[in-house]
Amino acid sequence: MPTKKKENAMREVAVAGVGMTKFGVSEMTNVEMFTDAGLEAIRNSNIEPGDIDALFFGNCLGDFEEGQIHMAPFAHSALGLPMSAPATRFEGACATATVAIRHAALLVAAGVYDVVLAGGTERTTIMETPMATRTFAMGCHAQYESPTGLTFPGVFGMAAHMYSHKYDIPLDELKRHMAEVSVKNHFHGSMNPKAHFPKKITVEKVLSGPMIADPLQLLDCCPFSDGSAAVVIASADKVKSMTDKPVFIVGTGQASAGPLFLQQDLTVVKTRMTSIKRAYQEASIGPDDIDVCELHDCFTIAEILAIEALGFYEFGKGYAAATEGETKLGGCGVTINPSGGLKSKGHPIGATGAAQVVEIVEQLRGEAGERQVEGAKIGIVDTLGGDFGTICNIILRR
Amino acid sequence: MPTKKKENAMREVAVAGVGMTKFGVSEMTNVEMFTDAGLEAIRNSNIEPGDIDALFFGNCLGDFEEGQIHMAPFAHSALGLPMSAPATRFEGACATATVAIRHAALLVAAGVYDVVLAGGTERTTIMETPMATRTFAMGCHAQYESPTGLTFPGVFGMAAHMYSHKYDIPLDELKRHMAEVSVKNHFHGSMNPKAHFPKKITVEKVLSGPMIADPLQLLDCCPFSDGSAAVVIASADKVKSMTDKPVFIVGTGQASAGPLFLQQDLTVVKTRMTSIKRAYQEASIGPDDIDVCELHDCFTIAEILAIEALGFYEFGKGYAAATEGETKLGGCGVTINPSGGLKSKGHPIGATGAAQVVEIVEQLRGEAGERQVEGAKIGIVDTLGGDFGTICNIILRR
Numbered sequence: 001m002p003t004k005k006k007e008n009a010m011r012e013v014a015v016a017g018v019g020m021t022k023f024g025v026s027e028m029t030n031v032e033m034f035t036d037a038g039l040e041a042i043r044n045s046n047i048e049p050g051d052i053d054a055l056f057f058g059n060c061l062g063d064f065e066e067g068q069i070h071m072a073p074f075a076h077s078a079l080g081l082p083m084s085a086p087a088t089r090f091e092g093a094c095a096t097a098t099v100a101i102r103h104a105a106l107l108v109a110a111g112v113y114d115v116v117l118a119g120g121t122e123r124t125t126i127m128e129t130p131m132a133t134r135t136f137a138m139g140c141h142a143q144y145e146s147p148t149g150l151t152f153p154g155v156f157g158m159a160a161h162m163y164s165h166k167y168d169i170p171l172d173e174l175k176r177h178m179a180e181v182s183v184k185n186h187f188h189g190s191m192n193p194k195a196h197f198p199k200k201i202t203v204e205k206v207l208s209g210p211m212i213a214d215p216l217q218l219l220d221c222c223p224f225s226d227g228s229a230a231v232v233i234a235s236a237d238k239v240k241s242m243t244d245k246p247v248f249i250v251g252t253g254q255a256s257a258g259p260l261f262l263q264q265d266l267t268v269v270k271t272r273m274t275s276i277k278r279a280y281q282e283a284s285i286g287p288d289d290i291d292v293c294e295l296h297d298c299f300t301i302a303e304i305l306a307i308e309a310l311g312f313y314e315f316g317k318g319y320a321a322a323t324e325g326e327t328k329l330g331g332c333g334v335t336i337n338p339s340g341g342l343k344s345k346g347h348p349i350g351a352t353g354a355a356q357v358v359e360i361v362e363q364l365r366g367e368a369g370e371r372q373v374e375g376a377k378i379g380i381v382d383t384l385g386g387d388f389g390t391i392c393n394i395i396l397r398r
Numbered sequence: 399m400p401t402k403k404k405e406n407a408m409r410e411v412a413v414a415g416v417g418m419t420k421f422g423v424s425e426m427t428n429v430e431m432f433t434d435a436g437l438e439a440i441r442n443s444n445i446e447p448g449d450i451d452a453l454f455f456g457n458c459l460g461d462f463e464e465g466q467i468h469m470a471p472f473a474h475s476a477l478g479l480p481m482s483a484p485a486t487r488f489e490g491a492c493a494t495a496t497v498a499i500r501h502a503a504l505l506v507a508a509g510v511y512d513v514v515l516a517g518g519t520e521r522t523t524i525m526e527t528p529m530a531t532r533t534f535a536m537g538c539h540a541q542y543e544s545p546t547g548l549t550f551p552g553v554f555g556m557a558a559h560m561y562s563h564k565y566d567i568p569l570d571e572l573k574r575h576m577a578e579v580s581v582k583n584h585f586h587g588s589m590n591p592k593a594h595f596p597k598k599i600t601v602e603k604v605l606s607g608p609m610i611a612d613p614l615q616l617l618d619c620c621p622f623s624d625g626s627a628a629v630v631i632a633s634a635d636k637v638k639s640m641t642d643k644p645v646f647i648v649g650t651g652q653a654s655a656g657p658l659f660l661q662q663d664l665t666v667v668k669t670r671m672t673s674i675k676r677a678y679q680e681a682s683i684g685p686d687d688i689d690v691c692e693l694h695d696c697f698t699i700a701e702i703l704a705i706e707a708l709g710f711y712e713f714g715k716g717y718a719a720a721t722e723g724e725t726k727l728g729g730c731g732v733t734i735n736p737s738g739g740l741k742s743k744g745h746p747i748g749a750t751g752a753a754q755v756v757e758i759v760e761q762l763r764g765e766a767g768e769r770q771v772e773g774a775k776i777g778i779v780d781t782l783g784g785d786f787g788t789i790c791n792i793i794l795r796r
Contacts, residue, residue: 073656083672
């Protein structure tokens with residue numbers, strides 16, 4: 001190790017630049033998409049590929065998608081990074097890219113690297129939806145859960161039933177509130193040119209859709225998408241020469257849990273509470289300080305669970321937030337998923353966390369156009385991997 | 399981030415304890431094997447699972463082996479780690495576990511964590527050898543290399559031909575020297591109770607084996623194995639109360655490169671030279687200071703390439719080292735692969751790098767029994783991922 005002093009001294013860390021592809025259906029490979037996103041982030045940081053010290057790369061299922069493991073060094077060479085800038089792959093199911101970015105921030109803070117490119121990529125639509133559903137269900141426990149036929153819509157369908165039962169909210173009423181989450185996120189996404197499904201929808205359309213996993217209907221569920229997103233993370237010292245709009249990473253958290261039978265109450269995601277506690281502590285803030293939030297709305301009920309565990313609402317009190325317009329742009333609460341979220345913007349698994357960071361950075365820079373949260377100063381990213389097995393949070397501040 | 403001082407101050411880091419399963423054919427799952435190795439490492443460190451701050455977990459192909467991605471949190475819960483100790487999966491093909499351990503060391507050095515469990519697991523024999531060969535060949539470039547039918551024996555077969563041609567060594571002569579590498583490593587492995595194939599072999603047996611990928615014959619190739627290995631990494635401050643035989647991590651390196659057509663000369667592995675340069679610099683030592691080395695002998699020619707790029711021999715001069723007995727226990731050179739190496743000890747892909755660290759730690763503690771390198775003070779680990787796409791090195795000192 002470089003030196004041997006006793007005291008730990010972490011540096012301030014900022015996002016210098018961001019890049020992402022349009023989410024949707026792509027003919028490009030994972031590496032090609034990531035190269036587009038990565039070069040955009042590098043340009044946006046006013047540097048060259050040769051200035052990058054390391055690549056922290058997220059991908060979830062490149063082997064099933066393209067017969068490719070060990071994708072990180074190939075992305076590295078497509079980007080023209082130096083051989084001395086190591087490329088490392090992270091995987092944490094849907095939280096893959098957030099975990100990669102968190103570790104990049106930690107190692108820049110530690111002074112191991114000065115400038116790191118971090119993000120992720122996924123090419124899900126190369127598989128038909130049933131195959132993609134089965135394949136990504138490998139994020140459930142293969143020994144205890146998969147043999148029951150459980151896939152992720154099933155996990156979150158159970159969570160919705162538990163929520164309805166625990167808080168004594170009739171399922172039909174809860175379904176209507178869940179539909180409002182979808183309507184809100186599609187409204188946000190309709191203003192996002194990079195969204196997979198940038199179209200407004202109605203509650204009626206959600207409630208008349210095909211049933212996927214009771215009570216979740218089609219438009220309660222996010223799509224599988226192709227896409228990549230990347231950010232350049234730099235020390236506060238370095239970032240001065242790169243941009244006049246640095247967005248600082250002021251806190252991160254990450255927590256892990258085992259199979260569902262150990263978690264018991266799916267309405268109270270303890271991994272999220274553990275992760276966010278650390279992130280808030282590091283940032284010396286609380287939920288009241290947050291202006292804008294990108295969170296993991298893989299299913300509509302998941303957004304309701306998240307706004308409670310993140311501390312924006314009490315447990316059992318968050319279900320009507322979208323219905324009341326509180327979490328919508330211009331609402332009285334924290335704006336949730338101004339990008340359109342996973343629901344409308346799309347969900348390229350290994351890229352999702354990076355796209356969340358991209359949105360928060362653009363919001364805090366005041367560059368979000370039509371979907372700008374007025375005066376946003378502090379934002380948070382929340383990403384969930386697997387059936388609550390991984391939660392990763394990143395708090396950003398301008 | 400925790401605090402905001404300017405200067406980087408890294409702490410000293412040590413391995414406090416090690417654990418590994420016997421390598422070979424197992425009926426256990428990846429998580430079960432890793433739990434055995436991890437608990438052994440925790441016991442060997444005289445701590446409890448609750449003392450662990452994070453899990454850095456390596457696995458390469460759990461999805462093809464067991465239908466399992468997102469394995470890290472499940473290993474985390476099987477080990478009984480706290481929810482606040484995040485579990486993160488790394489993948490770098492055959493260098494997977496070395497990359498995980500390197501990042502664990504960096505984050506303990508940085509003061510982000512005090513005590514981290516790091517290692518890897520793989521269950522390759524659940525697939526028949528042809529399927530395993532095809533599956534792990536996904537570490538080659540899926541777009542440029544795999545369509546040619548290239549698998550790893552082919553990559554290293556080409557490297558052997560290039561070596562023979564470049565240095566004007568007749569192929570038959572080179573093959574005999576390569577066979578001596580296999581004989582040496584099997585001799586070492588015959589003293590390792592955890593080796594997959596702990597039996598002595600002869601040059602004649604190697605040269606009379608079936609041809610795999612010209613000029614590599616069966617016993618030039620390491621086996622596919624099942625197994626897990628793990629180490630506990632702690633700050634120098636913490637390690638004092640854990641063991642009276644700490645082994646310090648004094649330098650690490652990692653480098654990346656793209657497809658073979660960009661690498662051109664397979665006899666000079668530039669990623670290795672880049673990685674080892676950084677590791678030697680951090681440790682303030684050079685190749686002459688190394689007493690013992692565990693390196694990536696996935697094929698016999700790979701050991702010859704490695705001892706040259708690591709600086710133990712000049713390029714083109716390392717091919718006869720095993721034949722001359724220099725790299726054998728008690729030889730006049732650096733002892734190479736006293737564990738038996740990948741060749742005899744076995745190669746459970748995602749666990750291999752961790753098993754290399756385990757061997758070096760036991761050597762530096764003087765606990766290697768029959769295969770002890772007398773007076774060993776400084777050891778090095780070298781792991782290669784994919785077709786030279788990732789190299790990771792770790793230097794340890796007692």
